[in-house]
Amino acid sequence: MEPDKILLPEITYQGNDKKLMERITKFKAGTFRIVVFTIVGLIMGLYSHNYVSDTFFPTKLITAVPYKITETIYVFLIGTDAPGRWNSYYCGWLTEFFPHSMLATLIAETVTTMLIGGAIYGSLAYFTGDKRVFTLSRFLKFFLCWCTVITLCIGAAYAVNAKAVADNEALRRTERISFFLYNEHGGSSTGDNALSRTLADSFFDDLKPVTVTRDLEKESKVGVYYGYFRYGLYSVNYEKQYLATEQGKTWSLSPEFAQVIKEFIEENKFPDGTIFTGEATEVTEVEK
Amino acid sequence: MKFATAYEESRDAVYGYLVYMTKDVQLAEDLSQEVFLRMFLHLDKFRGQASARTWALRIARNVFLTYARKKQPLLLIEQEWEPLSDINENLPEQEMINKENAQYVRDCLMCLAESERTVLLLRDFEELSYEEIARIMDLSADVVKSRLYRARQKFRKIYESMQ
Numbered sequence: 001m002e003p004d005k006i007l008l009p010e011i012t013y014q015g016n017d018k019k020l021m022e023r024i025t026k027f028k029a030g031t032f033r034i035v036v037f038t039i040v041g042l043i044m045g046l047y048s049h050n051y052v053s054d055t056f057f058p059t060k061l062i063t064a065v066p067y068k069i070t071e072t073i074y075v076f077l078i079g080t081d082a083p084g085r086w087n088s089y090y091c092g093w094l095t096e097f098f099p100h101s102m103l104a105t106l107i108a109e110t111v112t113t114m115l116i117g118g119a120i121y122g123s124l125a126y127f128t129g130d131k132r133v134f135t136l137s138r139f140l141k142f143f144l145c146w147c148t149v150i151t152l153c154i155g156a157a158y159a160v161n162a163k164a165v166a167d168n169e170a171l172r173r174t175e176r177i178s179f180f181l182y183n184e185h186g187g188s189s190t191g192d193n194a195l196s197r198t199l200a201d202s203f204f205d206d207l208k209p210v211t212v213t214r215d216l217e218k219e220s221k222v223g224v225y226y227g228y229f230r231y232g233l234y235s236v237n238y239e240k241q242y243l244a245t246e247q248g249k250t251w252s253l254s255p256e257f258a259q260v261i262k263e264f265i266e267e268n269k270f271p272d273g274t275i276f277t278g279e280a281t282e283v284t285e286v287e288k
Numbered sequence: 289m290k291f292a293t294a295y296e297e298s299r300d301a302v303y304g305y306l307v308y309m310t311k312d313v314q315l316a317e318d319l320s321q322e323v324f325l326r327m328f329l330h331l332d333k334f335r336g337q338a339s340a341r342t343w344a345l346r347i348a349r350n351v352f353l354t355y356a357r358k359k360q361p362l363l364l365i366e367q368e369w370e371p372l373s374d375i376n377e378n379l380p381e382q383e384m385i386n387k388e389n390a391q392y393v394r395d396c397l398m399c400l401a402e403s404e405r406t407v408l409l410l411r412d413f414e415e416l417s418y419e420e421i422a423r424i425m426d427l428s429a430d431v432v433k434s435r436l437y438r439a440r441q442k443f444r445k446i447y448e449s450m451q
Contacts, residue, residue, distance in 0.1 A: 004440055005411075005412050005440075006408065006412045006440055006443055006444070007412070008308070008393055008409070008412055008413040009386065009389065009390040009393060010304070011300065011303060011304035011307050011308075011390075012300050012303075012304075013299045013300050013302075013303040013320070014303070014313065014317065015303065015317040015320055015321065016317075019321060020321050020324050020325065023321065023325055024325070024328055027325070027328070027329070133325070
């Protein structure tokens with residue numbers, strides 16, 4: 001024992017353990033409630049886009065919230081002109097947020113909405129907890145975590161889309177490839193095994209970057225599905241035999257590919273000789 | 289580590305520290321509850337580098353400082369000597385003497401600055417090592433030693449002068 005130590009009288013705890021146990025129980029119950037509400041929120045977020053078909057107004061309103069928030073965020077980030085422009089070409093296969101990438105669309109429309117649903121309902125549960133345990137500062141931390149996760153998710157959607165756009169520009173091939181063509185019959189979509197196969201077979205032949213003077217009036221739109229996840233929209237001039245990407249890069253086309261496009265656009269003819277009636281047919285992916 | 293073990297290990301230490309720091313039994317009890325709740329919430333962050341008691345006392349100090357800064361800044365500074373308040377005269381003689389002495393010691397402690405009080409309590413009441421005290425107070429062991437020396441001197445001076 002130290003010689004100069006000061007002897008202080010002993011003190012034993014006089015407090016009530018019940019009070020502490022009560023607070024701990026409330027914390028556990030509150031945490032459980034937050035977890036349950038968050039899971040419910042995630043599920044509601046997953047089905048949030050179904051609000052359009054809901055006919056009962058109160059549930060429609062509740063279900064719509066996560067999706068509408070997602071929509072607001074992406075429309076704010078992307079702008080309102082892009083969706084309209086893309087919608088005219090996509091027949092609803094891809095959505096307006098990231099029309100180049102199915103994966104980015106999935107992240108944007110489904111994953112982000114799920115997370116927003118989880119954040120909203122988790123937050124609601126937070127506010128129903130014991131105020132002494134679930135304090136405002138703790139809620140702010142909780143909310144900040146959600147904001148970070150949602151921001152990362154939005155960033156991931158942008159990154160995936162940017163990769164898809166870069167691949168489209170480079171015409172990076174995939175194992176499966178199919179096409180969307182447009183002609184005067186106005187079918188917003190068409191596809192045919194023979195047509196797709198012939199196009200797929202000839203698309204990458206002679207494909208190399210070229211410098212040409214573009215003739216915009218004679219260009220036709222050609223959509224290319226790369227596998228299941230990527231879509232590129234190109235302008236094709238079958239007379240000058242070039243293809244222009246969205247960002248204006250030009251590539252040479254094989255005569256065979258240009259011929260098929262020409263026959264389809266000018267004569268409504270498929271490579272096997274059948275005539276396109278204007279009715280949209282199913283797109284069939286062709287293995288390349 | 290289980291919360292129940294950490295709680296049992298540190299309950300009296302935390303409470304005692306807070307009683308001496310606040311000189312208010314009820315307030316010490318409330319602050320202790322806050323400390324124990326924080327221990328429960330952050331048990332996953334306790335890595336066992338120090339004992340549960342040291343960890344609990346570190347939390348207790350933070351809780352005390354936060355409370356004092358917000359609600360009673362006077363608790364952080366040296367206070368003027370206050371004469372003893374009346375002790376219940378119906379108590380047996382020895383118990384009355386003990387109570388009187390305890391309150392006298394607490395009053396003397398309140399005449400020290402917060403950091404002096406803390407270092408003195410952690411060493412002489414909680415019997416922690418210099419290293420443990422240094423960890424709790426974010427100081428070096430040498431600074432703890434010199435601060436403890438000064439605090440003891442000051443305490444003795446006050447204690448003797450008031451008797």
